Amino acid sequence: ASKFYGKNDFELYNSLTDNSSEIECLFVERTKQLLKDGGVAGVILPSSILNNDGIYAKAREIILQYFKIIAITELGSNTFMATGTNTVVLFLRRRNNYDSINLRKSVERFFDDYQDVTRNGIEKPVAEYVNHVWENITIDDYITLLKKEQDSLIANHEIYKEYRKKIKAKTEKDFWNTLIETEKEKLYHFILAYPQKVVLIKTGEKDAEKRFLGYEFSNRRGSEGIHPIQRGKTIDECTRLFDNKRFDNPEKASTYIYKAFSGDYDSPVHESLKDNISRVRLVDMLTFDRGSFTKNISTAIKKKVKIESKWGEKRLDELVTFQNGLWKGEKGVLEKIKILRNTNFKLNNGHLSYDDIAEIDIEIKQLESRKLEYGDIILEKSGGSETQAIGRVVIFDKKDDEIYSFSNFCSRIRVQNEKLVNPLYLWAILNKFYEEGGTVPLQNGVRLLNLDFDGYKSIKIPLPSLSIQQQIVSEIEVLEKEEAEAKERISMDKNAIQNMINTTFSQYEMRLLGDFCESVEYGTSAKSEKKGDVPVIRMGNIQDGKIDWTDLVYTSNREEISKYSLKKNDVLFNRTNSPELVGKVGLYKGERPAIFAGYLIRINYKEDLLSPIFLAYVLNSETIRNHGFSVMSKSVNQANINGTLLKSYRIPIPPLSKQQKIVAEIEKIEVEIAESQKIINEMPALKNEVLKKYL
Numbered sequence: 001a002s003k004f005y006g007k008n009d010f011e012l013y014n015s016l017t018d019n020s021s022e023i024e025c026l027f028v029e030r031t032k033q034l035l036k037d038g039g040v041a042g043v044i045l046p047s048s049i050l051n052n053d054g055i056y057a058k059a060r061e062i063i064l065q066y067f068k069i070i071a072i073t074e075l076g077s078n079t080f081m082a083t084g085t086n087t088v089v090l091f092l093r094r095r096n097n098y099d100s101i102n103l104r105k106s107v108e109r110f111f112d113d114y115q116d117v118t119r120n121g122i123e124k125p126v127a128e129y130v131n132h133v134w135e136n137i138t139i140d141d142y143i144t145l146l147k148k149e150q151d152s153l154i155a156n157h158e159i160y161k162e163y164r165k166k167i168k169a170k171t172e173k174d175f176w177n178t179l180i181e182t183e184k185e186k187l188y189h190f191i192l193a194y195p196q197k198v199v200l201i202k203t204g205e206k207d208a209e210k211r212f213l214g215y216e217f218s219n220r221r222g223s224e225g226i227h228p229i230q231r232g233k234t235i236d237e238c239t240r241l242f243d244n245k246r247f248d249n250p251e252k253a254s255t256y257i258y259k260a261f262s263g264d265y266d267s268p269v270h271e272s273l274k275d276n277i278s279r280v281r282l283v284d285m286l287t288f289d290r291g292s293f294t295k296n297i298s299t300a301i302k303k304k305v306k307i308e309s310k311w312g313e314k315r316l317d318e319l320v321t322f323q324n325g326l327w328k329g330e331k332g333v334l335e336k337i338k339i340l341r342n343t344n345f346k347l348n349n350g351h352l353s354y355d356d357i358a359e360i361d362i363e364i365k366q367l368e369s370r371k372l373e374y375g376d377i378i379l380e381k382s383g384g385s386e387t388q389a390i391g392r393v394v395i396f397d398k399k400d401d402e403i404y405s406f407s408n409f410c411s412r413i414r415v416q417n418e419k420l421v422n423p424l425y426l427w428a429i430l431n432k433f434y435e436e437g438g439t440v441p442l443q444n445g446v447r448l449l450n451l452d453f454d455g456y457k458s459i460k461i462p463l464p465s466l467s468i469q470q471q472i473v474s475e476i477e478v479l480e481k482e483e484a485e486a487k488e489r490i491s492m493d494k495n496a497i498q499n500m501i502n503t504t505f506s507q508y509e510m511r512l513l514g515d516f517c518e519s520v521e522y523g524t525s526a527k528s529e530k531k532g533d534v535p536v537i538r539m540g541n542i543q544d545g546k547i548d549w550t551d552l553v554y555t556s557n558r559e560e561i562s563k564y565s566l567k568k569n570d571v572l573f574n575r576t577n578s579p580e581l582v583g584k585v586g587l588y589k590g591e592r593p594a595i596f597a598g599y600l601i602r603i604n605y606k607e608d609l610l611s612p613i614f615l616a617y618v619l620n621s622e623t624i625r626n627h628g629f630s631v632m633s634k635s636v637n638q639a640n641i642n643g644t645l646l647k648s649y650r651i652p653i654p655p656l657s658k659q660q661k662i663v664a665e666i667e668k669i670e671v672e673i674a675e676s677q678k679i680i681n682e683m684p685a686l687k688n689e690v691l692k693k694y695l
Helices: 024-034 055-066 097-113 125-133 139-146 158-166 172-193 206-213 254-261 423-435 453-457 466-507 558-563 612-619 622-631 643-647 656-694
Strands: 040-046 067-075 087-094 197-202 215-218 225-228 277-281 313-315 320-324 334-340 358-363 377-380 393-395 404-406 410-415 460-462 510-512 517-522 534-537 553-555 570-574 585-588 600-605 650-652
Touching: 024 040, 024 055, 055 067, 055 087, 055 097, 055 172, 067 254, 087 254, 097 172, 125 139, 125 172, 158 172, 197 254, 206 215, 377 423, 393 423, 404 410, 410 423, 423 460, 423 466, 423 656, 466 612, 466 622, 466 650, 466 656, 517 643, 570 612, 585 612, 600 612, 600 643, 612 650, 612 656
Parallel strands: 067 197, 334 404
Antiparallel strands: 040 087, 067 087, 197 277, 215 225, 313 460, 320 410, 334 358, 377 393, 377 410, 510 650, 517 600, 534 553, 570 585, 570 600
16 A cells, blocks of 8 residues: 655654645655665755755755765756746765764764864864864864853854854853854764865856756747757757766766766866866855854855955944835835835946836835935845845935835845944945955855845944045045946937937838848857857847957857858847847957857848948837837747848938948947946946055
């Protein structure tokens, strides 16, 4: 008879919530039950297993105590068609139960006799733990803490202060009991994890992820299902995940997992996979320097950023208050307000974009503590899908009478005492911390990221005198004024170019593009790599009428290079992808040898009738883009304008001499735009120089 599993079969059963939405945690415990000593497993789980609290923390305990983690593969929402859930694959080897039981007993003994003997094959493991976690103290200092005889060095240590804040105990005895038990848990898991390395595989994001997987899903009618990313090839040929014929193909990620199971963590990673594969110490993936220990496993590479300064410092949470953002309310007395979301956090040197601000009705009780005031700093704390998003800070610089608040993806930082800290100075420091990558090791989650608030609140803020802070702010404001003026000039220059192009729509007859080009030509669908001989221009490289030479992929295929080689002044049209990208046009000016991908169409225009620069600007004009939106074919996530449709476009075509005059004016303006953009690009470094000069 079939067996039904119940609460008596799982230690974790009673930790499930009423709707049992965390059922995947039982898979972890079932894996423990099924595997014999030395048995191996690959388990696909939601990425929440690595970071969520509650039953997830207990599931991580099982993983850390009863398994060696060989590898973790992060998979995004493009991996499985039926769900948008981000997942991880954990590759595990079962430990002997007595290994973890005996180690726990050994750790217990240390808290009785304080003898730092070899444990789990590690010589002096407690000294290693103290050195790794308790910065600037010795094992002797640490033992005074455990004996409750801590000296001033311990009493002033950030971790001890964190314990004092975190532990809610009725008596001093309860406080010390909780602290000691937490330190036991930390030390035990540190010693378990210390010898382990983990192969960390990241598929990348968006198009990079699809290239790594080697396939994509389609909802288009008649083409539903999974497809290789390159026409004429199989998924096995396209994917970088595995080779189904051999275990040791260095161009496939599975090879490095296979080698890790045999203890090989040192084989060089193939050039094409260096952005996807790393080997990480397990202790560096766990967070030990907090006032609690939830055993979160972070896949962010650790990089501790410290702001160097000659001035005294204070922790951020000693200087400010934090307030999380609003969830939409539907009860009580409502008021309409403007609400800033993380979509308003443009990468704009720490300034808000006030475009596209949502308005919502909010319960006044919720709003009372969440109104924004001039000088408030808004922190993006969650919801981002890219590593460089979480931790952005923007300054709220509105002084009008409208009411603004902020969404639940954000947190407000407000200075407690402006006689001690200038809010604009603090914003400059936090922005520097973000730009230098300080928030990367403070991120939890896989793609849907959250900020580790305990870690963020402990950032050390240098505190020069208020007059020096004001001097810093004044010099930065001068730079910002220059930056704003440069942006305004760029906006005016772009409008001037667009007005020139728009004038031709009313002055000249609209003609079929197809009458003025020899043909249109689709690009290559051949496989491209991170390294190679010649770059392959893709849709993402078409920016504002130009070619963006960042985020490139390459090919070394000589036949493809010959067939799809770009010529100077080629006009490239983006024929497919999301609706906002379709129809964008770029002009290749021969900057370097390149070929073009199948997402793009090369327009082979008649050189005696059309100027390529004029053609590119006309096709990028709002009038023609809007026409494209009206005629393009659309599926769920994709739109398409094929070559036949493109040739049916009607565009204004003045005589070639008139086109050339317009282009000459445009090129003068483009020089001015480039000069203004150079000023903007230099601003982060100039602001950093101001901080360095005074700090």
